[in-house]
Amino acid sequence: MEIKQVEAQIEAILFTMGEAVEIERIAGAVDHDEETTRKIIHNMMDRYQSEERGIHIIELDGAVQLCTKPSLYESIIKITHIPKKHVLTDVLLETLSIIAYKQPITKLQIEAIRGVKSDHAVNKLVEYNLICEMGRMDAPGRPILFGTTEEFLRCFGLQSLDSLPVMNPEKIEDFKIEAEEEAQLKLDI
Amino acid sequence: MEIKQVEAQIEAILFTMGEAVEIERIAGAVDHDEETTRKIIHNMMDRYQSEERGIHIIELDGAVQLCTKPSLYESIIKITHIPKKHVLTDVLLETLSIIAYKQPITKLQIEAIRGVKSDHAVNKLVEYNLICEMGRMDAPGRPILFGTTEEFLRCFGLQSLDSLPVMNPEKIEDFKIEAEEEAQLKLDI
């Protein structure tokens, strides 16, 4: 019983540390002498090995480390290759539209428009290859300027960014009127 | 035997990934359907729990993660320095509990309950990755809606939002009746 508990302590320590830990140090943490600790660890190693477990303990020069069994390498490759579910959330769409129409734009400027921190959204859009760095702004701290990618244009069937004009204040007014007219048109139909 | 091997795969995957992995993804990696995988994992969880092990599996909103058992904390801190987590002040905790129970919720709604401006608290909670944007409310000004994150579940040892401390309507009703009885008592005297 006592031994079982020491084993649990050792497992937790090795798990947390991740790297190789000297048996001497482990002995200090579990309040046993080095020899006893080593015996307990060797015992654990045997059991990890014989039982159908995903992890085992390896010994390296008086230190021990927890790691996965080599035979399970394939499953690990598989999981990293399984695509995560990607969705364009409202937050991402909002950020994308601001970048599309206001590019080149810094993260700070995006945040000023949205009123909230936008690190996560910007990072995700970069990961999705919808936006990328366009250079640096000539301002204190030389902040990164973001713009849309070729991939973005291709996905929307746009020839160039000219088909997606940058909006200036007068344009916005025009847009408003346009939008109203469009709405009217729709109603007429 | 077959199952044992799948369990070994899952243990190896969780150990390698470190972070929370969606059961759906694990299912893809071990070539089983999601339901079977979930059952296998739940089985493993029980066994980790009952056996004298140093680590166990926790569930976070449909994802699972490997971690040490809390009872072994003392042994672990003997061997390694553990970085301090964010200390949540009463203000932050109060704001966080409102968000946890009322999500999705806007800043204005939080402020209505607390009776004070809550910009600072909300920003800090976003910074600590305990809450995040959940979209916009369909109301004038389209205010941002906030909700809790996976990190929130992890930090508070919750499996899902369903395991939040209960404040169900009946309990609130009890609360009221108690209070009314107390008031009555006073009048009787």
Add this chain to the structure above:
Amino acid sequence: MSIPVKLEAFEGPLDLLLHLIDKNKINIYDIPIVVITEQYLEYIKQMEAKNLEIMSEFLVMAATLINIKSKMLLPVEVTEEEEEVDPRQELVERLLEYKMYKYISEELKDKQLDASKVMFKPPTIPPEIAGYKEDINVEGLLSDLTLAKLHEIFKSIVKKQADKIDPIRSKFGKIEKEEINLSAKLIQIQEYGILHKIFYFRSLLEAQNTKMEIIVTFLGILELIKIGRIKIEQENRTDDIKITYLATDIIQMEEVGF
């Protein structure tokens, strides 16, 4: 009444109110509003008004308490259909809700303490696997998104921003900082006074070039009235103001501790 607790210790008006209810050992449903209001106001008096925003929140609560107090003093009009509503009802409900969250946050605090004893392990994905870059199907990602929709989203953001702009204040021009010195202006007015003895407010203002100068001149007049160097008369409310210069010399404002 002694104030044992610094007001800054309270998170907000509801927190202070709960403290008072607790301190007086009274039931939330049975708030003696008069006593509590007095104590509440006493607290506010002690408050150092460093942060106007916080202060105003406490004041709003004070106003609510006084409002309830006054309602309770008035005879209750009971109409046939509606039942008599206790004016404290809404406050009690708010307090109860707030109290509930305070209670829950304590529970969460304990949970956090337990959960903080759990250790995680950083990912140890072999570099050759970690280097694998997943192909993201961008087209699939954008399948539901049209250019029109993207445009729509942007327009709603622009509109939201437009909503946020204060239509009145945003039209205020930039305030030009002009170096108009009140002491110098005071000397000017006094010189004008010695010269004219009796003069009119409007004609004095007409001699000023900018809005700022007019304001400073007005302040100067007020100051001169205060120290008794001029006398003003006005027949009717909209009439011009007649100013009589009483002194025969010019006083440097520094001399009177200005």
